[in-house]
Amino acid sequence: MTAAVIRGVKIFQEVGISAGTAPSGASMVGNFPPGDGDEEQNSPAPFRVIVGIAVYYLFSLLLFIEDEDHLKKIAAYKVVEYVESGMVLGLGPGSTAKHVVDRIGELLRQGKLKDIDGIPTSKKTHEQALSLGIPLSDLNSHPVVDLAIDGADEVDPYLNLVKGRGGSLLREKMVEGACKKFVVIVDESKLVNYTGGSGLAMPVKVIQFCWKFTASRLQNLFQESGCVAKLRTLGEKAEPYVTDNGNYIIDLYFKQSIGDLKAASDSILQIAGVVEHGMFIDMATTVIVAGELGLNVKNKY
Ligand SMILES: O=C[C@H](O)[C@H](O)[C@H](O)COP(=O)(O)O
Incomplete structure (x- = not known):
């Protein structure tokens, strides 16, 4: 934790987040806490140093108690630097x-x-x-979006993404496909060697009608990659998860790479009953990765 705390402070410094904007509202980042008063003044120096260090780390612990969320917040603050007045913005969930x-x-x-x-x-x-109070619009009024900002579930070395583990991918693909710039923000846990490489879900939206049939077609399509297709469910009763547009989600789990992503995408979309999948191929223009060592900005072009 100690090392993470120190590195976390470095990250805050890099993105210029002042002590006042730290989520806990505490006002110290990197400042040594002051002494307590007479009693401590009279204490031996080593004791004061030890107390000082302990207080420092206690504050730091409080600041970084939600370490992962901090990384996300740091990346979010950085990405907002890309936003300018007058822009039409795609706003992602997650x-x-x-x-x-x-x-x-x-x-x-x-x-x-x-x-x-x-x-x-x-x-x-x-x-x-x-x-x-953010003014809202849609693609009907603004068919070209200046900038879309969103998270992702996986980012591969070519900046291809997997999205939709939180249930959204169709509207995202429509809006992010219509934008001039698409900036993705993730923490470093989302980086993978290849798409599907986390072993976690690659979501596919399907219509409710005969979803089992569609799921088995999807699983068969990627038999060689050891694919397992599962309906996404909710709660103890395992009711099907229903998306914003009234569809179901079939989560695909791969044991190995599915190879050519464009070919995989085409094959999935050719199955009647499939609405859209969660691979965002060649769409992100920039990915900002927040990690313990700082922010890493990866540009596509
Ligand atoms: O379905 C949700 C979206 O695709 C999210 O962008 C994605 O799941 C990443 O979400 P989070 O930032 O919560 O990890």
Whole structure:
């Protein structure tokens, strides 16, 4: 934890987040806490040093108690630097992008951003943006989006993504496919050697009608990669998870690489009953990765 704390402080310094903006509201980052008063003044120097160090690490522990969420927040603060007044923005869902929407709302309130039109890619993000007073629009009114910002579940070395483990991928693909720049923010746990390489779900949206038939066709398609297809369910009763657009999700789990992603994408989309899949191939223009050692910005071009 100690090392992580020290590295975390470095990250805050790199993105220029001041002590005042640290989520706990505590006002120290890197400042040694002051002495307590007479009693401590009279204590032997080594004792004061030990107490000082202990207090420092206690504060640091409080600051970094939600370490992973901090990394997401740091990446979110960085990505908002790409936002300019007058832009049409694609606003993604998920725990990382949520911080971006919060920050944009804050900058609008402070008058540091103006004339933003947000296009949310999920109902939840729509509600969040509304509650923050972010003006909203859609692709009908703005078929070209200046910038989309979103999280991802996997990022491969070519900046191909897997998305949709949180349930959103169709509206995301529509909005992010219509944007000039698509900036993705992730923490380093999302980096994989190849798409599907985390061993976790690659989601496919399917219509409800005869979903078992569609699931078995999907599984057969990737038999050589050891694919297992599972319906996404919710709660103890294992009710099917229903998406914003009333579809089901079939999660595909691979034991090995599925090879050519474009070919895999075409084969999936050719199956009648499939609505869309969670591979975002060649779409991200920039990926910002937040890790314990700092921020790493990867550009596609
Ligand atoms: O379905 C959800 C979206 O595709 C999210 O962008 C993705 O799941 C990443 O979410 P998070 O930032 O919460 O890890």
